[in-house]
Amino acid sequence: MLRAGLIGFPxxxxxxxxxxxxxxxxxxxxxxxxxxxxxxxxxxDERLDRMTxxxxxxxxxxATVEFADIAGVGGARTGAQALLDVAPFRNADALLHVVRMxxxxxxxxxxxxxxxxxxxxxxxxxxxLADLGVVERRLERLERDLKKGNSAELRREQEIxxxxxxxxEAGRPLRALELAGNDAKLLRGFQLLSAKPLLLVLNLxxxxxxxxxxxxxxxxxxxxxxxxxxxxxxxxxxxxxxxAQLDAADASAFMADLGLRESGLDRVIRASxxxxxxxxxxxxxxxxxxxxxxxxxxxxVLAAGEIHSDISRGFIRAEVVRYEDLLARGTLAACRDHGxxxxxxxxxxxxxxxxxxxxxxx
Ligand SMILES: Nc1nc2c(ncn2[C@@H]2O[C@H](COP(=O)(O)OP(=O)(O)O)[C@@H](O)[C@H]2O)c(=O)[nH]1
Ligand SMILES: [Mg+2]
Numbered sequence: 320m321l322r323a324g325l326i327g328f329p330x331x332x333x334x335x336x337x338x339x340x341x342x343x344x345x346x347x348x349x350x351x352x353x354x355x356x357x358x359x360x361x362x363x364d365e366r367l368d369r370m371t372x373x374x375x376x377x378x379x380x381x382a383t384v385e386f387a388d389i390a391g392v393g394g395a396r397t398g399a400q401a402l403l404d405v406a407p408f409r410n411a412d413a414l415l416h417v418v419r420m421x422x423x424x425x426x427x428x429x430x431x432x433x434x435x436x437x438x439x440x441x442x443x444x445x446x447x448l449a450d451l452g453v454v455e456r457r458l459e460r461l462e463r464d465l466k467k468g469n470s471a472e473l474r475r476e477q478e479i480x481x482x483x484x485x486x487x488e489a490g491r492p493l494r495a496l497e498l499a500g501n502d503a504k505l506l507r508g509f510q511l512l513s514a515k516p517l518l519l520v521l522n523l524x525x526x527x528x529x530x531x532x533x534x535x536x537x538x539x540x541x542x543x544x545x546x547x548x549x550x551x552x553x554x555x556x557x558x559x560x561x562x563a564q565l566d567a568a569d570a571s572a573f574m575a576d577l578g579l580r581e582s583g584l585d586r587v588i589r590a591s592x593x594x595x596x597x598x599x600x601x602x603x604x605x606x607x608x609x610x611x612x613x614x615x616x617x618x619x620v621l622a623a624g625e626i627h628s629d630i631s632r633g634f635i636r637a638e639v640v641r642y643e644d645l646l647a648r649g650t651l652a653a654c655r656d657h658g659x660x661x662x663x664x665x666x667x668x669x670x671x672x673x674x675x676x677x678x679x680x681x
Pocket of ligand 2: 334
């Protein structure tokens with residue numbers, strides 16, 4: 320499951336967005352945490368809807384995304400340094416920075432004016448500064464450990480941390496390092512904030528909704544967007560919260576009036592998937608139709624592990640059919656008759672829209 324942490328300055332609309340993406344569809348799961356609210360939302364997926372119509376299963380299980388919102392009004396604890404102490408943020412796959420672009424004078428901006436580019440840069444600097452503290456502490460400990468005993472592993476870690484420090488001191492986020500393989504894994508282990516993919520959620524003024532497609536330009540963020548693992552998506556949290564209270568027919572009429580084709584939830588989730596390079600595969604049957612999320616380029620044996628570690632361990636083969644073929648033929652048997660059901664091995668790279676039946680030894 321994809322996990323996203325909502326960050327941003329006080330009164331930027333984090334909690335509004337959290338409500339929009341969670342409670343509008345499903346009550347947030349009680350997190351039992353004092354420092355953050357955690358909620359789960361279902362990933363809207365028309366393909367799953369259509370397969371559910373085909374199989375009429377007892378259960379329909381969409382993929383889910385978990386969102387974390389920092390607790391507390393005003394957000395005294397929204398500083399990036401504080402985020403490092405809060406597990407759902409440290410462990411997040413991506414950070415969603417809610418950027419205030421709405422003007423509303425009745426909601427004071429902590430900096431006294433609305434300036435999206437300034438806030439984006441300021442948050443980036445906070446993330447960088449928080450990470451620099453972590454990297455320096457880790458380097459000090461490493462140096463002590465290396466005095467006690469030299470190891471290739473510790474040396475490699477030190478080398479990477481030096482590269483991190485160099486980038487951070489130059490004001491560059493760690494997502495710009497674009498490390499690969501084991502180095503990337505090592506970096507992930509440090510749970511550094513500026514290494515996480517970043518989605519800017521541009522919280523527009525109601526009056527600017529028609530200009531949503533130009534939000535990045537209006538905010539003066541074009542050059543920021545050229546950074547690695549960085550995306551932006553425009554929303555208007557206040558209006559979309561209002562739309563979420565309407566019944567389906569009124570909601571779509573209202574959205575059409577505003578020129579909105581997709582809900583804020585749909586857009587935020589789609590942008591998050593895109594940012595992280597996630598794709599979906601499906602399992603189908605009379606019992607259950609289900610969507611699963613995996614990173615792009617995942618091999619079948621690892622995709623199987625997403626369902627259950629036993630299926631991965633006992634992997635024999637994957638029976639794969641394209642979602643489009645299944646819909647066109649109506650049944651898996653018909654797909655098999657037309658040679659559209661493929662048998663794939665462990666190393667098969669799963670594609671977005673694959674419908675898979677894993678054969679495994681028990
Ligand atoms: N006008 C307007 N007000 C908004 C918008 N989004 C949030 N607000 C208001 O701004 C205030 C702070 O929002 P909140 O979501 O609590 O911000 P947080 O401090 O980042 O969690 C609330 O009064 C919201 O109703 C928006 O898009 N337009
Ligand atoms: Mg809040």
